Amino acid sequence: MQNLSRKKFLQYTASAGAAVLISSLESWAKSIPQKKLKVAVIGCGSVSNRYLPQLLSSKLIEVVSLCDIKYDRALAQNRQYNVNAHTYPNVEAMLAGVPFDMMVTLTDMQAHEDLNRKALMAGKHVWSEKPMANTYAAGKALLSLARSKNLRLWGAPAVVNSPQFEFMSKTIQAGTLGRIASAHGQYGHTGPTWSAFFYEKGGGSMPDLGVYNMATLTGLLGPAKAIMAMTSIVNPERTVDDKGKIKVEAEDNAHLLLEHDKGIISHVMCGFNYFDPHGHEAGTQSLHSIQVYGDKANMRLIGYDWETNGVVLDNSWTEPAKLLSTDKGGYEWQEGARVTGESIVNGTEPRINVEHALHVLEIIEAARESSATGKKIMLQSTFKWPMA
């Protein structure tokens, strides 16, 4: 029964009518073969090592195709994870190959927009790693295209899924923090070493790293109305595995000030030059990376919004701060494609929301404009809030 939404259940029982005598709901539900969502993964590099186990763990999803322009990577991932999928060297071949329902886009950031458009045009739902498009306008056009074809489009990250996000959001909504004034988020490490696209035009530390904090802070505090930012390039040259020595073209250092409703101001800092011994493995991080301040209490998220280890709530003049919400409840940052894919099968609506992802994309673009012009930039986009 858990895989059948109430709406579908009611539709089924209504159409089946009294003629269907079922001995028990459970045995009836078991007798319905569950349709699996057929998924195609494009981009078989680093992050596919996180996505594939997630997708393969789902009873509602079948990974039918793998694709990479470095074709040996599609073959290697197919073998390594026993996927038993069809493999393709480009998106056109994959779209013309075995049928599937949803494409999961895990390629270089700059390629997402074009690939997502091609998949939507071909009638596929899309989960995209960030960013879903190279500009906010292009992202909006993709969403219109998806809607015109009755398809779903979603974009990473999945930070709003964590129990810690939910706890913080509910604590804010309950008024525990009093009047909220300020919040801060930070995320950085010394930068990926394997691919040049992170540092090329259309890459950068904002769409790769700051995007998590922007999603968390807007998710907690509501859509931003305006932004001011400064970005810079601290390290103008890098050596990466795929291209050797390269010139850094996209910001590797960024500070953003976001203006939310009711005078709330939040700050995000992110960069590819932050010493952080935890790198991509932060399960033991005991420091906080997100803080929210009100006049009755403050909260600090321990770990990162993508790797949540608990929330410290400080709301007493006499008692020490309390470490709460330490249970991750199975949340993993790489779960977005699985969760949204399963929501299609179940006919349910996940908390992850494409308008929220588009809002973050507009923030990133506006931050670059603000830094280049020295001006405050007004934002247009919004999303359904509160999220939890």
Ligand SMILES: NC(=O)c1ccc[n+]([C@@H]2O[C@H](COP(=O)([O-])OP(=O)(O)OC[C@H]3O[C@@H](n4cnc5c(N)ncnc54)[C@H](O)[C@@H]3O)[C@@H](O)[C@H]2O)c1
């Ligand atoms: N690596 C991580 O830990 C991590 C974590 C979270 C999010 N991400 C995001 O995931 C995406 C991929 O990052 P990555 O680290 O896996 O990069 P990567 O360089 O390891 O892998 C990207 C793969 O995409 C392939 N590719 C590029 N263009 C293609 C195209 N047109 N068609 C088919 N394949 C194509 C490349 O050949 C490469 O194998 C990025 O958006 C990144 O921001 C990465």
